[in-house]
Structure formats: structure tokens, C-alpha cells
Amino acid sequence: xxxxxxxxxxxxxxxxxxxxxxxxxxxxxxxxxxxxxxxxxxxxxxxxxxxxxxxxxxxxxxxxxxxxxxxxxxxxxxxxxxxxxxxxxxxxxxxxxxxxxxxxxxxxxxxxxxxxxxxxxxxxxxxxxxxxxxxxxxxxxxxxxxxxxxxxxxxxxxxxxxxxxxxxxxxxxxxxxxxxxxxxxxxxxxxxxxxxxxxxxxxxxxxxxxxxxxxxxxxxxxxxxxxxxxxxxxxxxxxxxxxxxxxxxxxxxxxxxxxxxx
Amino acid sequence: xxxxxxxxxxxxxxxxxxxxxxxxxxxxxxxxxxxxxxxxxxxxxxxxxxxxxxxxxxxxxxxxxxxxxxxxxxxxxxxxxxxxxxxxxxxxxxxxxxxxxxxxxxxxxxxxxxxxxxxxxxxxxxxxxxxxxxxxxxxxxxxxxxxxxxxxxxxxxxxxxxxxxxxxxxxxxxxxxxxxxxxxxxxxxxxxxxxxxxxxxxxxxxxxxxxxxxxxxxx
Amino acid sequence: xxxxxxxxxxxxxxxxxxxxxxxxxxxxxxxxxxxxxxxxxxxxxxxxxxxxxxxxxxxxxxxxxxxxxxxxxxxxxxxxxxxxxxxxxxxxxxxxxxxxxxxxxxxxxxxxxxxxxxxxxxxxxxxxxxxxxxxxxxxxxxxxxxxxxxxxxxxxxxxxxxxxxxxxxxxxxxxxxxxxxxxxxxxxxxxxxxxxxxxxxxxxxxxxxxxxxxxxx
Numbered sequence: 185x186x187x188x189x190x191x192x193x194x195x196x197x198x199x200x201x202x203x204x205x206x207x208x209x210x211x212x213x214x215x216x217x218x219x220x221x222x223x224x225x226x227x228x229x230x231x232x233x234x235x236x237x238x239x240x241x242x243x244x245x246x247x248x249x250x251x252x253x254x255x256x257x258x259x260x261x262x263x264x265x266x267x268x269x270x271x272x273x274x275x276x277x278x279x280x281x282x283x284x285x286x287x288x289x290x291x292x293x294x295x296x297x298x299x300x301x302x303x304x305x306x307x308x309x310x311x312x313x314x315x316x317x318x319x320x321x322x323x324x325x326x327x328x329x330x331x332x333x334x335x336x337x338x339x340x341x342x343x344x345x346x347x348x349x350x351x352x353x354x355x356x357x358x359x360x361x362x363x364x365x366x367x368x369x370x371x372x373x374x375x376x377x378x379x380x381x382x383x384x385x386x387x388x389x390x391x392x393x394x395x396x397x398x399x400x401x402x403x404x405x406x407x408x409x410x411x412x413x414x415x416x417x418x419x420x421x422x423x424x425x426x427x428x429x430x431x432x433x434x435x436x437x438x439x440x441x442x443x444x445x446x
Numbered sequence: 447x448x449x450x451x452x453x454x455x456x457x458x459x460x461x462x463x464x465x466x467x468x469x470x471x472x473x474x475x476x477x478x479x480x481x482x483x484x485x486x487x488x489x490x491x492x493x494x495x496x497x498x499x500x501x502x503x504x505x506x507x508x509x510x511x512x513x514x515x516x517x518x519x520x521x522x523x524x525x526x527x528x529x530x531x532x533x534x535x536x537x538x539x540x541x542x543x544x545x546x547x548x549x550x551x552x553x554x555x556x557x558x559x560x561x562x563x564x565x566x567x568x569x570x571x572x573x574x575x576x577x578x579x580x581x582x583x584x585x586x587x588x589x590x591x592x593x594x595x596x597x598x599x600x601x602x603x604x605x606x607x608x609x610x611x612x613x614x615x616x617x618x619x620x621x622x623x624x625x626x627x628x629x630x631x632x633x634x635x636x637x638x639x640x641x642x643x644x645x646x647x648x649x650x651x652x653x654x655x656x657x658x659x660x661x662x663x664x665x
Numbered sequence: 666x667x668x669x670x671x672x673x674x675x676x677x678x679x680x681x682x683x684x685x686x687x688x689x690x691x692x693x694x695x696x697x698x699x700x701x702x703x704x705x706x707x708x709x710x711x712x713x714x715x716x717x718x719x720x721x722x723x724x725x726x727x728x729x730x731x732x733x734x735x736x737x738x739x740x741x742x743x744x745x746x747x748x749x750x751x752x753x754x755x756x757x758x759x760x761x762x763x764x765x766x767x768x769x770x771x772x773x774x775x776x777x778x779x780x781x782x783x784x785x786x787x788x789x790x791x792x793x794x795x796x797x798x799x800x801x802x803x804x805x806x807x808x809x810x811x812x813x814x815x816x817x818x819x820x821x822x823x824x825x826x827x828x829x830x831x832x833x834x835x836x837x838x839x840x841x842x843x844x845x846x847x848x849x850x851x852x853x854x855x856x857x858x859x860x861x862x863x864x865x866x867x868x869x870x871x872x873x874x875x876x877x878x879x880x881x882x
Contacts, residue, residue: 274564287583292574511862
């Protein structure tokens, strides 16, 4: 039985069906990538997995526990095990990096400040941000914000980490860093699902690839290194490798240039 | 034609200066209480979609389109009719609080609509409930972005608190009027009083600028 | 609701008229003063420097003095100078003095929002001074000036209530008089507040509408 099993997800916006009978599976510690043209429903699917998107139908089994996603109380259950990193990061501008990280652990999980801060410092150090703990998010570069946002999500100790375009704000060197970070996290048993336009990253990182098209699954690829060889997926990735939206292959977004010198 | 004679006023300057504190006290009390009320009003405005929201909007519309002086008069005359006896000082503070809440709710509302929409979703996925989201995320953010507008309204309230003198409160203007009627040097005392208000306002502007800088650096 | 007698109603309406006269008179004076102050602030050259500084100081200081204090100062100044004018004229003058400072601040800020390149472009077209203002600067500055200016006009209307303190029987004073005559306070004040609202609210709406219109463009 797979660790995560998502089935029959349908989402409607008015009359249009944004997602129709979407499903996929993943094992513990795997990295799954959602790819597809703009408007194919990648981000919507990601949002359903953490209860930010109301669905008409859909079931999700995590570690043998079944969640009926269309039930009102399901969002809480989904959020209890997952964390998400938004494309715009959503770092709270009036709090230091450290406070961004410790807010949820101290306020929601009721852990002590000392303990939470200790963990936050460790995490920041691991991500190469040890000296940024007392800085405000506005003073960080795009790449640093990205890593802080990931760190904040990790503070929730999630079993499932969701990322929306994790490399779009990064220059190529930082893309490598974030990629290897994700790989390390997966090796430690965390299941990771990302939406990405950066085909190079998708090909090298993914254990599974879900190709979405107009709200349904066009193709599923499976196996590290082989997922991108599935015919439909390979064809899509070839035609979209120069996608202007894929920050990495386009050589980094303007934000990446603000990165201070190492 | 008389000549200006400031001597009788300068002799009574310490008494006049004492009124500055009462002016600040009135403005600060009304601002603090008004801000608390404004937070309630604005949370209702953003959380409720029905009649409460309309009432909150209506409150601001009604009180920002009528004179503060008449509002204070209404409190001053109507509270005793309801059997509530309050001092003139308190009547003024209550009247100014009600007025400030209306303006401050509009300011906070403008700040709320500028909170990045992703903040709400982030707070949700971090597990914060609505109350925690407001207290920890939304309101501090609004306070920071709207600080200049809030500080500006405090200045307006310092000026507005001069109305307290009409009700016999011994604020700066009230004491000025007292001195004027005992020394018959009302023009002189009012000129000095105007200067004192200007100095107070410049000083507050300086303090607020420092606060703002501190706020931007605050971690 | 107890009906007001004919006499009471006419007192209220006369007071309402007085409030409108104060607002319009003070507003017009304010606009004239604001144009002069702003012209001085934007003027160049060394000759006008003292006047320029004076204008800046005036705008900065007068906005930091409570209206009621300004009102007393003007009232007792005219008294001391032996000028025999009615309290209404004193009140209009005081409102005008303050309005000039506030409106100048808005006008000055609005004109500064016009991009420098626009003015330079007009210069390269050899447009004369009046044409630069008439066709380039004023139309563009108006969008930044009108909404807040009307917003301040609403504030002036409410500030006219303070004219009661130098003996002008305007709307709020009429309320106090009627209440003193033994009419029920609650109803008197409701009527007074309602009348203020009727003048003020349409202007508030106009200000918001203009703001939205401009935001769309």
C-alpha cells in the first residue's frame, strides 16, 4: 500500500472544472513533481493536499489513514501532517526570521520559546542562514527568503512537504543548493511534492512526475531518473525546457542578482 | 488701541504649561480607548458578511460626517438623561473616544486591505486560529504599515482636545482661557498658547519619526 | 417624536444656512490663499526667498494650532485693532486662514506628483508659462488634489461648529440653544447631527468617487 494515495480529486470554479478525477500515489521519502502548462491545475492540486482548496470530491490516504477531502473537517486533518512553501513565500514582514520560524511552534504547538529557538537556530545553520536569525525578511535576497520559508515549514515537522515553484526565485547556484536540501530531506523520510517549471530540476530530482493537462492527469512517470523518460512527459519537458517561467533554465530571475556575495 | 503686554501671561506660564499634560492625557486616553474600539470595529468589518459589518461601516460613516463638538455635546447632555453622571473631563474623553474609533477603524481598514493575501493562507497552514492570526500576524502588520496615519490622527486629536475647554476642562486651552479672563490679556495668552501647541506638535512629530525608524528596525 | 415649533424649525434652518455660509466662505478664502501660498512656495529666485520661507513657516505652524485657538486669536486681534466686524466674518476669516494652509499642503503635494519630464517636455515644445500650467501641470495635478481637498472641505464644515464659541449662532449652537429652552436634548442633537450629515455625506461620497475614478485611470 503506498504511503500517499490521492484519488478522484475534482475541483470546480463556477462552471469550469479545474481538476477532474485526478489521482497519484507516492511512497514515503519520495519526491513528486507536478508539471504541465500554465492553467493546467498544478497549483490547485497542490492546494487541495493541504486543505486550502475546497473540493467536490476526492480521497487521500496517508500512512493508511483515509481522509475524505470533501468533508468539512478534513482541512484540519490534512494540515496536521503537511506544510507548504508558497511561491511568494509569505514571510511575515514585521517579524524577524527567527520569530517567523518560532511563531507556530510556540503559539500553536505550545512548545517553549527556548526549545523552539534552539531548533530554529539549528535549522538556519543547516540552511546557511545562521547569521540571518535577527534580520527582517525584507532585508533578505530572494534565495534567502526561499530558504527561510522552507525552514519555517520544516519547523512544523511535517510528514509531507509541499512546495509551489521552489526554485523560481533562485539563480542557478542556489537551485543546486535547494535541490540537494530537498534530496536530503527526502532521504530522511519526508515525502515532498513540488510544482515546478524548472525542467532540469524536475528531471534530476523526481521519483515521480505527474503531467497535468487541462485539469486531468495526462501521464504519470515513475522511478528516479526514469520518470522523465515516459513518452508524453519527455515530449512535454523537451518543448518546455526553455520555458521563460522556469527561473533556473532561464538563468535566474532578477531577484537572484540581488544575492550578496558569498 | 492697546499694546500687547505679555508680562501677566509669562508670570502664569507654569500654570499654563501644566495644561499641556492634561491636553496630552485627554488625547492619549481617547486615542488608546478609541484604538481598542477601532480594532473591534475593523475585525467585525472583515470577519462578518452580514448586518454587523454594515453596522460597523455605518458607525464610521455617521461619526466621520458629523462634528466632534456636537458629538461631545451629545454625550455631555444625553448621558445625564440616561442617569449616568460623569465629569466634564470624562464626557470629553468619551466623546473623543467614540469619534476617534470611527476614524481609526477606517485607517486600520485601509491597512487590513493592504495585508498580503498570502498571509492569511500561511497562518492557516501554520495552524494558527483566527484569533491568533489577528493578534500575531494581521494587526501587528497593520500597525506597522499604518503607523504614519495613526500618528497623524493622534496629532489631530491633540488639536481636537482643545474642545475640552468649552466644557470647562482645564486643558491647555482651558487654562489659557482662565488666564485670559483674570488678566484681560486674552490675545497675548492665546498667542502663547498657539505657540505651545505648535511646539508640542513639532515635538510629537519628532518622537513619531524616531518611533517609526525604531519600528522599521525592530526585530 | 415631539415636533419642533415653527419658531424652533426656523432657528435650526437659519443656523444651517449660517453653517453653509461659513463653510463656503471659508473654503473660497482658503482656495485663494492656498493658490497664493503654493505659488510662493514654488517660486524661484533669491528675491522671493523670504516670502517663500514665510509661506512654508505659515503652512507648517498654522496646521499645528487648534482651530479654536486660531479663532480666539483672530477674534481678539480684530477687537484690539478696533476693527468692527461681525463674529461671522471673523469666523469665515479664521476658517479661511486655516483652510489656506491645509489646501496649500494638498496643492503643493499634488503639483509635485506631476513628473519632471512632463514639465521638461512642455519646455522643449516652447509652451509659454501659462500654457504649461493650463495644459500640462494643472490637469495632471488635479487628480491628486481634488479627492483630499474635498475630504478637507468636509473637515472644515465640521470645524465651523467651533464658531459657536465666539458667538456665531450656527448649527451646533442652535442645538445648545434649543436644548436650553427645554426641548428634549436627544431629539435636538439628533436633528443637528442629521443636518450636518446631510451636508457632509454627499461630499464624502464625491471625494471617494473621484478617488476611485482616478485609481481606475
